[in-house]
Amino acid sequence: MSMRRGQPLLLPPRLWFIWASLLVALMIDLLPLGRLLWMPDFLAVTLVFWAVHQPRRIGMVVAFCFGLVLDVHEASLLGQHALAYTVLIYFAIMLHRRIQWFAVADQALQLLPLFFLTRIITIVLRLLGGATFPGWEVLLAPVLEMLLWPLASALLLAPQRRSPNPDADRPL
Amino acid sequence: MRKAPTMLFETLYNTPPPLFRQGQSALSRFIVLSALALFLMVADARFHMVEQVRNVVATALYPAQWLALRPVLMVEEVSRYFTSLKTARKTEAAARRRLTEQSQRAGQVEQLLLENNRLRALLDLRKRIPVEAQAAQVLYDATDPFSRRVVIGKGRMHGVRSGSPVMDETGVLGQVTRVYPLVSEVTLLIDRQQVTPVINTRSGVRTVAYGAASAYIDTLELRYMSAAEDMREGDLLVTSGIGGTYPPGLPVARVGEIQPRSDSNFMRVRCQPLAQLRGITMVMVLDPAAPPEPALPDADDATANPDESDDADQAAGSGAGEGQYPRKPEAGP
Numbered sequence: 001m002s003m004r005r006g007q008p009l010l011l012p013p014r015l016w017f018i019w020a021s022l023l024v025a026l027m028i029d030l031l032p033l034g035r036l037l038w039m040p041d042f043l044a045v046t047l048v049f050w051a052v053h054q055p056r057r058i059g060m061v062v063a064f065c066f067g068l069v070l071d072v073h074e075a076s077l078l079g080q081h082a083l084a085y086t087v088l089i090y091f092a093i094m095l096h097r098r099i100q101w102f103a104v105a106d107q108a109l110q111l112l113p114l115f116f117l118t119r120i121i122t123i124v125l126r127l128l129g130g131a132t133f134p135g136w137e138v139l140l141a142p143v144l145e146m147l148l149w150p151l152a153s154a155l156l157l158a159p160q161r162r163s164p165n166p167d168a169d170r171p172l
Numbered sequence: 173m174r175k176a177p178t179m180l181f182e183t184l185y186n187t188p189p190p191l192f193r194q195g196q197s198a199l200s201r202f203i204v205l206s207a208l209a210l211f212l213m214v215a216d217a218r219f220h221m222v223e224q225v226r227n228v229v230a231t232a233l234y235p236a237q238w239l240a241l242r243p244v245l246m247v248e249e250v251s252r253y254f255t256s257l258k259t260a261r262k263t264e265a266a267a268r269r270r271l272t273e274q275s276q277r278a279g280q281v282e283q284l285l286l287e288n289n290r291l292r293a294l295l296d297l298r299k300r301i302p303v304e305a306q307a308a309q310v311l312y313d314a315t316d317p318f319s320r321r322v323v324i325g326k327g328r329m330h331g332v333r334s335g336s337p338v339m340d341e342t343g344v345l346g347q348v349t350r351v352y353p354l355v356s357e358v359t360l361l362i363d364r365q366q367v368t369p370v371i372n373t374r375s376g377v378r379t380v381a382y383g384a385a386s387a388y389i390d391t392l393e394l395r396y397m398s399a400a401e402d403m404r405e406g407d408l409l410v411t412s413g414i415g416g417t418y419p420p421g422l423p424v425a426r427v428g429e430i431q432p433r434s435d436s437n438f439m440r441v442r443c444q445p446l447a448q449l450r451g452i453t454m455v456m457v458l459d460p461a462a463p464p465e466p467a468l469p470d471a472d473d474a475t476a477n478p479d480e481s482d483d484a485d486q487a488a489g490s491g492a493g494e495g496q497y498p499r500k501p502e503a504g505p
Binding site for chain 2: 026027030031032033034035036037039059060061064067068069072073074075076077078079080082083086087090093094125126129130131132134135138
């Protein structure tokens with residue numbers, strides 16, 4: 001497989017690690033921190049990350065199910081997050097071959113429209129359903145999600161960056 | 173574990189991607205899942221058909237929610253431990269002052285209750301049924317930015333029913349709108365879809381308060397108030413008991429800003445809810461009051477229109493129980 005110059009060869013990911021990271025992101029989303037409109041969606045970032053890096057393991061069905069879980073938790077319209085996540089992951093999978101040619105910061109920039117799109121889909125759906133616009137802070141969330149992308153790249157790829165044959169000099 | 177070279181080889185090349193059998197294309201999956209999501213949304217919003225799905229997911233999610241609550245509670249506990257003695261003294265003084273104020277009122281209530289019972293016996297009206305209530309802890313504010321709801325830690329297993337009114341120590345908070353086995357959702361009275369029947373304790377004007385929460389202010393709105401109605405800033409609105417959900421007499425809001433409008437005969441009335449609507453911790457869940465029975469023949473004045481309600485209340489009270497407030501309360505709570 002052709003790769004970006006200077007990119008290290010990675011170990012294959014552990015399946016349990018993928019699922020554990022998704023569950024941890026879900027738990028962060030479940031934290032009862034009050035009504036913060038600008039709160040970024042950690043689960044969405046993690047899902048996009050794995051859809052970009054491991055599109056064969058994490059696909060739209062997984063994202064759909066996580067979306068339903070969040071819908072029930074947030075007491076929102078059932079299917080709202082499910083649809084948003086499905087769209088998000090579909091475009092992430094469409095992007096995944098191209099995006100890995102860029103540096104991490106550029107990847108984040110390319111994902112910004114994607115995060116905006118999902119937010120706007122939910123807003124439009126709810127406005128159609130008769131809700132009122134909650135305030136402009138809602139649109140801050142996609143920007144924060146973009147800023148989380150480098151962090152996610154550093155954290156979630158760390159186990160794959162380890163040496164394939166650790167010895168006394170390189171314990172990890 | 174990854175020492176032997178053969179093992180290394182295996183981990184690098186385990187399960188190569190299939191060349192031909194790749195399942196459905198991403199596009200077809202996308203279309204199917206989006207259609208399913210849209211179907212779920214319509215079924216949820218219009219027909220309420222997917223409550224079972226919600227129930228199952230909610231029950232499965234409960235342990236995770238419980239776990240997510242722990243660190244937040246822990247932080248609160250620690251910060252409470254470190255509040256200074258001064259703050260504690262101040263709160264104690266405030267509580268003592270409120271207790272004194274309330275005990276004075278409570279003394280009056282005894283007397284009024286007695287008087288009320290006698291009057292009711294005289295008028296041969298139904299006795300007021302005591303309302304069952306249970307305390308519940310608020311687990312979290314629902315983060316959905318488009319509605320105003322909280323989730324409480326009591327559900328169907330604890331006897332919470334859909335439609336039950338919910339209040340805190342100062343006033344009505346809202347209504348239980350969805351009941352899961354272990355938790356339930358409370359829609360706050362400032363939510364756009366929430367309507368509360370109220371009565372003005374000073375003038376006896378009956379109306380309904382609509383939720384009017386916008387992005388930054390938590391208010392209620394009285395719509396279709398004729399400009400001739402007797403409403404003044406600072407009036408106390410309590411539940412009227414009409415509609416049968418809320419028991420009568422629970423404090424709801426104080427009338428705030430009143431704007432007469434030159435282009436219509438109605439005025440715009442904004443009200444400030446009495447209950448604390450952000451950062452709620454404990455609430456009381458009341459049993460929904462029984463739907464009012466058809467008015468008794470000798471109390472049919474109860475259905476009089478709001479303009480005549482003054483006279484109607486003075487004459488006979490009403491089947492739904494409006495006649496129980498003193499006409500002019502000496503002091504607000």
